[in-house]
Amino acid sequence: MSEVNGFSIKQTSEQTGLSDDTIRYYEKIGLLPRAERKANGHRVYRSEDINSMNIILCLKKTGMSLDDMKPYLHLSYGDDLTEFPELYRMLQDHKKNIENQIVELQIIVDFINIKLNRKNVNDSKIH
Amino acid sequence: MSEVNGFSIKQTSEQTGLSDDTIRYYEKIGLLPRAERKANGHRVYRSEDINSMNIILCLKKTGMSLDDMKPYLHLSYGDDLTEFPELYRMLQDHKKNIENQIVELQIIVDFINIKLNRKNVNDSKIH
DNA sequence: ACTTGACTTGGAGTAAGCTCCAAGTTGTAC
DNA sequence: GTACAACTTGGAGCTTACTCCAAGTCAAGT
Structure with a gap:
């Protein structure tokens, strides 16, 4: 083991x-x-x-x-990401996406909080 | 229209x-x-x-x-969520899940930042 | 010697969530 | 009246990501 x-x-x-x-x-x-x-x-x-x-x-x-x-x-261990500009850009884009996801999820949490307090569903837009 | x-x-x-x-x-x-x-x-x-x-x-x-x-x-418009305790609990759970997702995503963003700065990939654990 | 258990392989099957298709109808534009 | 675009339907097909299966191998335990 x-x-x-x-x-x-x-x-x-x-x-x-x-x-x-x-x-x-x-x-x-x-x-x-x-x-x-x-x-x-x-x-x-x-x-x-x-x-x-x-x-x-x-x-x-x-x-x-x-x-x-x-x-x-x-990619192997020592590879320099800057040698793969496409990958580098993809990873940056991916990071942006995740950051956007976080913002959206936070909005949804706020939305759920409203639902849980107002105690009904289906009556408001998020955007 | x-x-x-x-x-x-x-x-x-x-x-x-x-x-x-x-x-x-x-x-x-x-x-x-x-x-x-x-x-x-x-x-x-x-x-x-x-x-x-x-x-x-x-x-x-x-x-x-x-x-x-x-x-x-x-659920329709005026429905009171507290009349549906299972739904209420599911929604609370779902909120917890999203909050966890946010935390994990934040960790991954930090991880990507390290990658983008250190300029290599595959060399560290996240957990 | 025989059973048991942990593995191997290729390939089939599954679930979710679409996406596309063929054949038909309807309404407007020329 | 005929072409065209925007729909309708039921059903087939597709992609992703597994998940399961049958048949076989191999090593260890009794």
Whole structure:
């Protein structure tokens, strides 16, 4: 169970909250690189892989599709983002989107608060 | 084009940003009530309907499924939310979820800022 | 030797949310 | 009266993101 030997798919699933089927699916669609296999064919994961999965989970929460994540995940460790101006711009745009999402969500929270206090629904516009 | 005669599906589509197919689909699945028809069978929409669609769009942004929206949209104007304790609780829960979403998104924005400044990706955990 | 459990594979199935299509009707413009 | 645009309907098809399945392999335990 120590990291020197890597983690099984089940351990990885437990650590990330992704199901083992989902992890295999991410490999199948090329979102995760083909995992190393042990002699018996079983997948082995290391902390970098788990790190990648956490990044996937984070980007997913912001509404990014699995397909759009691929370019980010395919960058390797030391890569300088400024060498990929399109990616850099996409990430900036994505940040803007998230900031807008936050503003909109805040508006919706205010709206719900009004509903919860006025105790009815369907009677006002948000915009 | 004035509201007295209501809006066509196309006008409604333009006002809400939902495609006409999507509006018909929402009617088909019972998310929107069956729209009034003109003598020729064409759908007519009024500002309450457009209001409902805006509410749908807002709830959608917070990740609520179309199915979960139904009970809220089926409440009528004057209905007192406290008469529907389950709905009231669901709405409170939903607000909590959105507030959590906001916190998480803020963390991701911070993370992206680090990436944009450090100019590389894939090298740190968020949690 | 045999069972059990954790895995492997390719591929099928599922759910949500649209999106598109064909065939038909209606109303206006020329 | 004929072309055209804007609708109608039911139903098929599509995309995303899983989720499940059958059949097989392999290692460890009894």
